Amino acid sequence: MAVGPAATTSNAIDFMHVVDPNRKWYNNRRLIALHGWMVLLLITSSTNGYDGSLMNSLQSMSQWKDFFNNPQGGTLGLLNAIQNIGSLAGYPFAPYLSDGIGRRPTIWLGAICMLAGAALQTACQNINQFIGARFLLGFGLSIASNAAPMLVTEVSYPTYRPQLTSLYNTLWYSGNIIASWTAFGTQNIKSEWSWRIPSLLQATPSFFQFFFIWFVPESPRYLVSKGKDTEALRTLAYYHADGDEQDPLVQYEFEEIKAAIRMDQENSKNVGWKALVATKGNRKRMVIIIAIAWFSQWSGNGLVSYYLNKVFDTIGITDTSIQLLITGILAIWNLFWAVFASFQVDRWGRRFLFLTSAAGMLVFFTLQTICSAEYALHGSKSAAHAVIAFIFLFYAFYDLAFTPLIVSYSLEILPYSLRAKGFNVFNLTISVALIFNQYVNPIALKNIAWKYYIVYCVFIAFEFVFLYIFVVETQNRTLEETAALFDGDELTELHQATARVADVRHEDYDEKSSDPGVKV
Template sequence: MLKKSPTGTWLPAWVPESTNTLAVLLMFCSVVQSTTGGYDGSMLNGLNILPSYTDYFHLNAATTGLNTASVFIGGFFGPIAAGPMTDRLGRRPALFWGCLITIVGIILQTAAQNIAMFVVARIILGFGQGITSVAGAVYLAETFASRWRAWGVGLLNDFYYVGALIAAGITLGTGQWQSTWAWRVPSLFQAIFSLIGIIILPFVPESPRWLVHEGHFEEARLVVAQTNANGDLANPVVLTVYKEIVDTLEWEKKEGRTMSPKEIVKTPAARRRMLIGMSAGPFSCVAGNIIASYYLGQELDTAGITDSLDQLKANVVLNVWCLGCALGGTHLVAKWGRKPTALLSEALLVICLFIIGGLSKIYADSPDTASKSLIYGDVAVMFLFQGFYSIAWTPLLLLYPSEVMNYSIRANGLAFSQFSLNALAVLLVFVMPIGIENIGWKMYIVNGSWDIVIIVLIAVYWVETKGRTLEEMDAIFEGEKHSAVPDVEAVRLGKETVDATVLEQEVSTATKQAAVKME
């Protein structure tokens, strides 16, 4: 059964009464960006292998990098617009416009007649993805029940490999076509994910935190009930979560916190939140996966796998492996914690990069006499590297920033994280094919050295966010929680009890006081 849920925006919602059904819809609605992004990376991997694509555009190392990296130019500017859009229009409307812009870019990319048109199309596509990545992560983090947040937001980026796997299969199927449709069909199919996202939006509610901030208190309480207790407004967990949100956002307003982008650097606590949270973007970008994500063909060339059909098959297998590792990593993030999972993953990446660099050097020194075992060993470690990357960075890329940052800086802070990621990606995706062509195996050694620095930074500065609601993070960064209710997980597990009657009265009083102050 569907129940109309007021959203406070022009985009209406009819929401399932079942919390579990709603959780599934929330996840599918918000995987749009990662599925589209994963599809894009894998598709370009495949296209960069296809003669029908490279010959059509007469590509060399520089123009290959430009065609591939141009999506990050749009991704560079998209987050700048995403923060204000997400805060002012609402989380769901921002997702809608991001999806629509993405579809426009995909249509232009499919119809590209030259490099200039292809690049412009990919800039528009990247701009749309930049908006949906920020809006999707903020929306999902704020709307999911805290006990499911790690899986909900983690899966948002895990679906990168679902898109990548679909793209790998499609480019493998069209790879033998002797026309430009060998690359145009995979390009056009990319639009289906954004279209699905638009179709699902009317069946999920608005973020309860956005609703409270905008003064829609009863609507926010209804959403909390829908996402936690099958719509039961009197459930103790619902009352606790709602009271915690109202109290914390009221405290932020009392402290003069605004939704301005300047807020991310206004106070020492905000600067600390921003620097720790946004680090996930740049750290994941420089970890080394860009080589295999966009230039698998050239990476396999350095290992002696040069047949284009074999490279396309490897692309399919790689994405199946990475999807499994990402799902396993999400389980670790939820059960073990964010920080230890990141440290484990990064340490394994360093080991793999140095091994890949060493094996690639041996092959480069004598490619004619290299044994098959050397080649297969190099490819195996490349696959291990991508899997180890997926364990932590796939789920944490959007989960960790959205958890660390408080409401007033969440959208703009996450936008800055994505901005930083795309700024680095523009450079690295363009430089990687040139670097591989000129210094070969040494690129892996350089990347491994960067990752050692990242391990130290994570160990020293990251905080653990497991087991806390978004409001309870204040105890870490502000020194205290700004609501008198017990921690939500303690109430849910029965470790703490609340008097529903008393809490109902407190909720009513807090809501009235907050409403009066907004008038």
């Protein structure tokens, strides 16, 4: 398997040549509109982030604990895990909906389920209703989160695709921030509304999606796969070239999409679930996708995401206000670093970010483990404060890759015919890892405390070695061109077809871009 930065092919050069250098997101009204619709898709991740932080915050609220009789052990594990169990129930349907009825209707159906879940969680009167609500939230999220990032990837303007797709998972922290600070503000309400209000606000992203998703353009790749070539070309032209269907970039994208999908449809190895492991290239993809999905939840971050209050307890920080305050500040810190990394993906490259992230996590999680042991064994207050500092530094490095890249990298290395199914495997892997963590973490923390951290130190070291060997650089490529890194000569026809389009239109583009009367 190839490792290290990949050489730029002639196709990558052709692709960059047909991009109008004067068309920027801030000076073109249709790109501005497109990016506005992208926000509606990106906030799908906010719902997931809101839920993770909400459960963390609720566990610090005496009102919530009193209402549900202070759940502990397996019950607490179920309350945290049930959302992911709901996701598992939705995964069998998600790819068929995304590929069958389209990306937009699938997101709409997911939004309906999440609205119902948030309503039930807000109004619940017992722990069983609360569990059912979180199951509904997970079910809807698995459906919407299969389609939303794919639509972002497939409809984005090519030069902004890596950054926008990376922002998808990054906006997990936007929900995390809102939930953290909402809970911080409502903790002083001396009634059940201290936790019902945050539960109600969880419906906000789904509310907007329910009403506005139909204004978002459908995926041109989905349209071509359904024989709607004219509509696909019109969509590409409207948002990528001010309606000019003969624009060189539009024609390049259109021909590349048609050639790739035609090849998939003609080759039985490229369809169905068996296709995920039918070829050497696909097996490479699945090994990487499953690994980074598992790594994203098994790097020690699960301790902070769902059980930060338990971590605080092990270092002597038990005041509810302080716990919620630190949680809120950490969410802002995480969002900053994740957004920063999202805008560096094409500048620094995916491989560099993955390796830097793993190395930094290993250093600071090891230091966090040492200081936790120092506090547990000797009661050192300075060691407890150092744990908090190292948690922040650990997350700065985690956010360089495992927040922005895990979704964008998985989507860009999957060809269209496998994108929905392969991304479903990615989401399934995350849910399995989360469920395992959510059951095991509270039990392990209760029984062996800081010694449990050593397990993660060893595993992060393994992650670094794996990433060094397997991660392939995909910098500055279209979605279809990226497939060449895994499929090699199998995409010769695709490259030849798109190269012919680019060659024919280079001269037209040069003339157009040099004409001061042409609007760009």
